[in-house]
Amino acid sequence: MEGHIRAAHLRSAVALVGVLSCLVTTVVEGKVVGAFVLPHGGIALDPSHFNTTNQTALQQAWQIHNAAQKVGRQINSLRPDLLFLSTPHGVADLTNFLFYLNPKGYGSADTDNCACPPCCYNVSVDIDSAMSETLVETLQREDLKISGLSAFGPPGGADDPFPLRWAEVIPLHFISSLNTTSVAVLSHPSRRYNHSVAMVPELLRLGKSLYKSLEASRQRVVVVVSADLAHTHSADGPYGFSPAAQPFDQACGEWASTLDATPLLVNATSLVDEALSCGYTGLVMLHAILSTSSTWRPTLLVNHHPSYYGMMVASFIPSA
Ligand SMILES: *[C@@H]1O[C@H](CO)[C@@H](O)[C@H](O)[C@H]1NC(C)=O
Ligand SMILES: *[C@@H]1O[C@H](CO)[C@@H](O)[C@H](O)[C@H]1NC(C)=O
Ligand SMILES: *[C@@H]1O[C@H](CO)[C@@H](O)[C@H](O)[C@H]1NC(C)=O
Ligand SMILES: *[C@@H]1O[C@H](CO)[C@@H](O)[C@H](O)[C@H]1NC(C)=O
Ligand SMILES: *[C@@H]1O[C@H](CO)[C@@H](O)[C@H](O)[C@H]1NC(C)=O
Ligand SMILES: *[C@@H]1O[C@H](CO)[C@@H](O)[C@H](O)[C@H]1NC(C)=O
Numbered sequence: 605m606e607g608h609i610r611a612a613h614l615r616s617a618v619a620l621v622g623v624l625s626c627l628v629t630t631v632v633e634g635k636v637v638g639a640f641v642l643p644h645g646g647i648a649l650d651p652s653h654f655n656t657t658n659q660t661a662l663q664q665a666w667q668i669h670n671a672a673q674k675v676g677r678q679i680n681s682l683r684p685d686l687l688f689l690s691t692p693h694g695v696a697d698l699t700n701f702l703f704y705l706n707p708k709g710y711g712s713a714d715t716d717n718c719a720c721p722p723c724c725y726n727v728s729v730d731i732d733s734a735m736s737e738t739l740v741e742t743l744q745r746e747d748l749k750i751s752g753l754s755a756f757g758p759p760g761g762a763d764d765p766f767p768l769r770w771a772e773v774i775p776l777h778f779i780s781s782l783n784t785t786s787v788a789v790l791s792h793p794s795r796r797y798n799h800s801v802a803m804v805p806e807l808l809r810l811g812k813s814l815y816k817s818l819e820a821s822r823q824r825v826v827v828v829v830s831a832d833l834a835h836t837h838s839a840d841g842p843y844g845f846s847p848a849a850q851p852f853d854q855a856c857g858e859w860a861s862t863l864d865a866t867p868l869l870v871n872a873t874s875l876v877d878e879a880l881s882c883g884y885t886g887l888v889m890l891h892a893i894l895s896t897s898s899t900w901r902p903t904l905l906v907n908h909h910p911s912y913y914g915m916m917v918a919s920f921i922p923s924a
Contacts, residue, residue, distance in 0.1 A: 635818060635819045635820070635821055635822070635823065635824065635825055636815065636818050636819060636825045636826075636827060636893070636897075636922075637682045637684065637824050637825065637826060637922065638678070638679065638682050638684075638826045638827070638919065638920065638921050638922075639826070639827040639828075639829070639890060639893065639894060639900070639919075639920040640675050640678075640679065640826070640827070640828050640829070640917075640918065640919050640920070641828075641829050641831050641860060641883070641886075641887065641890070641916060641917065641918040642672055642675060642774075642775035642778060642828055642829070642830060642831075642917060643668060643672065643774070643775075643830075643831065643832050643915035643916065643917065644713075644770050644771040644772075644773075644774040644775055644830045644831075644832060645668075645716070645774070645832050645911075645913055645915050646713065646714060646715035646716035646717075646770065646774070647665045647668070647669075647715065647716050647910055647911060647915075648665070648668045648669050648672055648774065648915055649669070649713060649714075649715050649725055649774045649777060650669070650715045650718075650723070650725070651665035651666050651668075651669050651910075653715040653716070653717045653718040653723060654715070654716065654717060654910065654911075655716075655717040656910070656911070658910075661910040661911065662910070664906075664908035664909075664910040665908075665910040667906050667908065668906050668908060668910070668915050668917060671905035671906040671917035672775075672778045672917050673778055674905065674917075675778065675905065675917055675919055676778030676779045676780065678919060679778075679779050679781070679826050679828070680779065680780055680781040682824065682826055683781070683784075683824060684781075684785050684823075684824050684825060684826035685785065685786070685823035685824045685825070686732055686735060686785065686786055686787070686788060686818075686821070686823045686824070686825045686826070687776075687779065687782075687785050687786070687787040687788070687825075687826050687828055688787075688788050688790070688814075688818060688825055688826070688827045688828065689772060689775065689776070689787055689788070689789045689790070689828045689830060690790050690792070690827070690828070690829045690830060690831075690886045690889060690890070691771045691772050691789060691790070691791050691792065691830045691886075692771060692792050692796065692830065692831065692882040692883060692885060692886055693771050693792075693882055694768070694769065694771055694772055694789065694791035695753065695755075695766075695767065695791055696791050696792065696793055696794040697751065697753070697791075697793050697794070698793060698794055698795060699749055699793055699795060700749045700750055700751040700793055701743075701748070701749060701750045701751075701790055701791065701792060701793055701810065702750070702751055702752060702753045702790070702791045702793070703736035703737070703739060703740055703750075703751075703752045703753070703788060703789065703790055703791075704731055704733075704736065704752075704753060704754075704755075704766045704789040704791065705731070705733045705736055705737060705752045705753060705754040705759035705760060705762075705766075706731055706733065706754055706755055706756075706757070706759075706760075706762045706764070706765055706766035707730065707731055707733055707760060707761070707762065708728065708729065708730060708731060708765040708766070709727075709728070709729045709731050709765050709766040709767075709768045709772070709787065709789065710726070710727070710728045710729075710765035710766075710767070710768060711726070711727065711765075711767055711768030711769050711772065711773050712724045712725060712726040712727070712769075712773060713725045713727075713769065713770040713773035713774050713777070714770075716911065725773060725774070725777050726773070727768065727772075727773045727776045727777055727782070728765065728782075729768075729776060729782050729786070729787045730782075730785075730786040730787070731766065731786060731787055731788070731789065732786040732787065732788050733754075733759055733760040734760060735786075735788055735821065735823070736752060736788045736789075737752055737759060737760070738817075739788065739814070739817055740752045742813070742817050743810070743813055743814070743817070746809075746813050748806070748809065748810055748813060749793070749806070750810075753791075754766075755767065766789075768789075771830045771882075772789060772830065774830070775828055775830045779828075785826075792885050792886065796884075796885045800876055800877075800884050800885050801873055801876060801877065803885060803888075804869065804873060804888055807885055807888040807889045807892065808888065808889075808891070808892040809892070810889055810892065811888070811889040811890065811891065811892025811893040811894075811896070812892045812893075812896045814889070814892075814893055815892070815893045815894075815896040815897065816896070818893075819897075827890065827893060829883070829886040829887060829889070829890045830883075830886065831881075831882065831883020831884075831886045831887055831916075832881065832882055832883050832913050832914065832915055833852065833853045833856055833879075833881050833883055833907075833909070833913065833914030833915060833916060834846070834848065834849035834850075834852045834853050834875075834879035834880060834881050834909070834913065834914045835849075835879070835880040835881065835882070835912060835913045835914075836848065836849040836878065836879055836880050836912070837849045837850070837853075837909040837911075837912050837913065837914060838911065838912035840912065841911070841912025841913070842912070843880050843912065846878045846879060846880070847878075848875040848876075848878035848879040849878075849879050849909070849914065851871065851875055852871075852872055852875040852876065852878075852879035852881060852914075853879075853907060853909065853914040853916070854907075855867040855868065855871035855872040855875065856868065856872050856881075856883075856884075856887060856907070856914075856916060857904050857907040857916055858871075859872070859887070859891070860902060860904040860907070860916060860918035861902055861903070861904035861918075862902060863891070863894060863895065863900060863902045863920070865891065865895070868887060868888065868891055869888070869891070872884065872887075881914075890920075894920055897922075899922065899923045900920045900921065900922060900923060901920070901921045901922075901923040902918065902919075902920050903918060903919045903920075903921075904916065904917075904918050905917040905918060905919065
């Protein structure tokens with residue numbers, strides 16, 4: 605009898621210590637161990653093919669490339685179990701955010717002035733389709749517009765890899781620990797092309813829910829947002845020139861170096877329809893992911909537009 609009581613006490617003491625150490629670990633480390641903004645422009649991938657006579661632009665391209673490589677090494681050193689990758693123009697649904705649900709992903713990218721082949725930069729990744737399906741179910745319960753997509757076979761069981769292209773391949777190419785890390789890929793819906801400002805409240809809600817779900821998982825998670833900035837820096841570029849481009853990129857940079865909401869949610873939001881940035885919705889979602897918890901140390905590594913589109917590299921590390 606007494607033995608039972610003692611055992612019960614012991615069990616509750618052990619349970620209490622378990623709960624306490626769990627709380628302590630959560631406070632000290634958290635499950636989202638870092639977040640990063642990486643560009644997906646071909647110039648960032650390999651500036652050696654960047655065909656320009658403008659030495660300033662070439663130098664800026666190398667600065668972006670070197671910063672992305674540095675972030676890649678930083679991600680490796682965080683030893684993530686899961687890379688959560690947000691892509692603005694992957695395989696996209698009109699309405700729903702999508703998680704890719706094949707067990708593997710594969711694809712290639714090239715650079716702005718040298719197409720594949722011969723300039724092929726290929727990436728193969730393991731997709732955590734079970735975790736991705738769990739996230740879909742959780743977020744659907746919160747009435748978010750989200751679904752999952754498997755290519756050429758059932759979720760988690762398709763033999764072929766899910767097709768990846770430049771917005772996924774280029775950020776992933778900078779991360780060499782893909783053999784020990786699986787990924788969850790979230791593809792933004794194509795309504796973002798014309799309705800990204802209207803999506804802001806939804807993106808903030810999505811980011812908040814994602815943060816809670818990722819924190820609740822037992823994995824060490826690194827969040828990567830694949831994003832380029834304004835596409836209207838140059839009259840010669842495919843989208844022409846807009847006076848909104850430069851202040852848009854500056855506002856995004858200000859946000860990335862401070863996590864202050866105003867430059868992103870006020871300044872950049874008022875400019876994005878003119879600036880034309882594929883990265884905007886991912887940045888707003890990331891803002892909500894990061895502002896759901898207490899303290900992050902934001903660092904803007906670089907923010908340039910060596911050609912018609914802007915690119916920045918930024919890191920956000922828990923400061924505790
Ligand atoms: C590089 O730029 C020059 C001048 O604009 C052009 O003549 C040449 O075809 C370009 N080369 C490539 C590989 O794009
Ligand atoms: C990389 O991908 C390209 C295009 O998808 C393909 O032609 C090439 O064989 C691949 N290279 C390697 C090394 O797998
Ligand atoms: C993963 O790849 C890196 C280099 O790309 C290598 O150094 C490391 O040993 C590999 N790890 C495993 C577990 O295969
Ligand atoms: C966005 O609007 C433009 C101009 O109205 C239209 O041509 C284009 O098809 C729209 N794109 C999407 C994805 O809805
Ligand atoms: C945001 O816009 C305000 C008002 O136009 C301006 O004063 C401020 O400098 C802008 N901030 C950034 C970071 O661009
Ligand atoms: C060279 O590139 C820089 C950086 O993109 C740009 O500010 C500058 O105007 C360019 N110079 C010329 C002559 O095009």
